[in-house]
Amino acid sequence: MQIAMAMPRTLSDTVVDGPLGALLRYPRVFLALFCLILFTPGLTSLPPLDRDESRYAQATKQMMETGDFIEIQFQEEARNKKPVGIYWMQSLSASVFSSAPFTEIWAYRIPSVIGAICVVLLVFGLGERLFDRETGLAAGGIMAATLLLIGEAHIAKTDSVQLACIVAAQAMFAKFYFADRFGEPRPGWAWSWALWGAVGLGILVKGPLTPFFCGMTVVALSLWERRFGWIWHTRPIFGSGIIILIVLPWLLAIMLVTKGEFLEEAWGRDFAGKIVSSQEGHWGPPGYYLGLLPATFWPGSLFLVPAAIFAWANRADPVMRFLIAWAVPAWIVLELMSTKLPHYVLPLYPALALLCAGAVVTGMRQGGMIFSHITAKIGIAAWLLVTLCIAFVLLVFVPAEYGAGTGLFLYALLLPVLLSAGFAAYFLFQQDAGRALAAALISATVLAVAALGAAVPRLDQLKLSPRAAELAASAGATANRGEKLAIAGYAEPSFVFLAGTKTTLTTPEGAAQFLIDHSNSFALIDKETADAGFRKVLTAKGYTPEALGQVSGINYSKNRKIQLTLFRLRKSDN
Known part of the structure; x- marks a missing residue:
């Protein structure tokens, strides 16, 4: 494997033959098309499920409704958790691709798709510079097909866009590091603009995480190499000015609007709180991410063991050191944190993709010797088992549990998945x-x-919020204008997003009082948890609820089947 980027070529540089060769002429076009194949299916048919996705989308929708693009709110509640960058991007996307009342969730997912495509192209570019075009193409392909990135591309959240910022910044840091490492001229001002612009945008999207991941790489690499002067070459004072220009105007505005509460909650409760304690039940022991890696990094996990062997064997090489410094130190920190979610380690996956690609291309050029190790063979067998489990869960279990059933068609689709995995x-x-x-x-x-x-x-049971919103709309009970709709027993953000900002989330007793206090109003009531209390209040005050329709499904966040009935009031004859 050759190592490019204006540095000595320390590994094999023989020409690649085989499947990659035909794609090398237009690699970016191929990768962009490959991303579209992976990232667009299901984009419009997948309902808003993830609670955070619905909160982001609803807060963005409220910005468009009110014209206030400074303060972030979910209904009347301040959402002082993440900066405003992703909300601005989603509002632009939703305003272009949808129309009032802006409830097409796929329009809010477009920034995530674009961010994921940028990640893949940036990984290719970084691989091309650190290694060569073949390795960059392999790394881009592995990154695009990664299960976790595909999932994030389908969710209207911050993670895909943040990852694009991190990879862009890491590429710029690599440029400065290798220029210093091999005595090349200091990169020009444009590189500093790009570096600190990426960091600033990352901060505007998700706060301090971009500086965290990049900073861990820079510090670990500098300590390992005992070289610190290259950091100054990035022009950090100038970079601080760029970051201030990007972040400070909105930060000052939101601090004035919230009287300082944004920074206190976003930094003190959300970010710092996740470090010292488990939040929202998202706890995991050390080793949590490592245990999930074979599935979340699939199918690239097939090459993880050879990549580890490859990296260790070449650990004196500056490219290996850069990628190891990117992946390992931050991984250790995340494993030690109390709060854990699978996507927290996503910013480290580009380094893994590059290491895997390096192992693959080196294996192609040197006869595949690194794949003959016994641990690599054990890893292959384990990967086959993981593949079988993933395919079974996605194509058999999930449709059977949350839809009308699997059917012969989905069983038939298992065959090419497992057959190609077997090959x-x-x-x-x-x-x-x-x-x-x-x-x-x-x-x-x-x-x-x-x-x-x-x-x-086919996942009809997960479409409870869309069905409930359609039922309410059919009765004229939309909450986009005026306070006409309350709901008890089902407080999912996805329903607020679909039914309207002024939807009242309340208790059974509160829903009954809502109908009494608001003429021509409606209430959706969960039969199991809210019906009795709802009827008790109405009966006591001389009212009778009139049922207009029912919908049923599964509340996926609680994995509970529920039935919602839409009511309006009818004055009792007694």
Whole structure:
């Protein structure tokens, strides 16, 4: 493998033959099309499920409704958790791709899709500079097909855009580091603009996480190499000015509007709180992320063991040191944190993709010797088992549990997924890394299209919020204008997003009083948890509820089947 980026080539630089060769002429076009194949199925058919996605989308919708693009709110509650960057991006996307009342959730997901595509192209560019074009293409393909990135591309949150900022900043840091490492001229001002602009945008999107991940890399690498002067070459004082220009205007505005509460809650409770204690029940022991890695980094996890062997064998190489410094120190910190969610380690996956790609291309050029190690063979067998579990869960279990059933069609789609995965394992056992990578990416592509394009539309039981909102709208009970709708027993943000900002989330007793206090109003009541209390209050005050319709489904956040009935008041004859 050759190491480019104006540095000595310390590894093999023989020409690649095989599956990658035909794609090298237009790699960015191929990767962009590959991303669209992976990221667009299910984008419009997947309802708003993730609570954070619905909160982001609803807060963005309220910005468009009120014209206030400074303060972030979910209904009347201040949402002082993350900065405003993603809300601005989503408001632009929603205003372009949808119209009032702006309830098409897919329009809010466009920034996530664009961010994920940028991540893949940036990984390719970084791989091309650190290694060569073949390795960059392999790394981009692995990153695009990664299960966790595909998931984040389908959710209207911060993570895809933040990841693009992190990878862009890391690429710029690599430029300065390797220029200093090999005695090249100091990169020009444009590189500093790009570096600190990426950091500033990352802060505006998700606060201090971009400086955290980049800072961990810079500090670890500098300590390992005992070289610190290159950091000054990035022009950090100038960079501080760029960050201030990007972040400070909105930060001052939100501090004035919230009287300082934004910074106190975002930094003191949200960010720092996740470090010292488990928040919202999202706890995991040390090793949590490592245990999930075979699934969340699938299908690239097929090459993790060879990548570890490859990195350790070449640990004196500056490229390996940069990628190890990117992946390992921050990983250790995240494992020690109390609050854990699977996507927290996503900013480290580009480094893993580059290491895996380096191992694959080196294996292609050197006869696949690194894949003959016994641990690599054990890893292949484990990967096959993980593949079987992932395919079964996505194409069999989830449709059966949350939809009308699996059906022969989805069972049939298992065949190409497992067959191509089997070929990937076989090729790697035969030390044919190039064909193994191609087969693994084919398996991931078929699974993504099958799961998101065929299985997701069948998940009728998860469409409770859209069904409930449609029922309310059919009766004229929309909450986009005026206070006409209350709901008890089902307080999901997705319902507020779909039904309207002025939806009243309340108790059973509160829903009854809402109907009494507001003429021509409606209430959705969960039969199991809210019906008795609702009826008790109405009966005591001489009213009788009139049922207008029912919907049922599964509240996925609590994994509970519920039935919602839409009521309005009818004056009792007694």
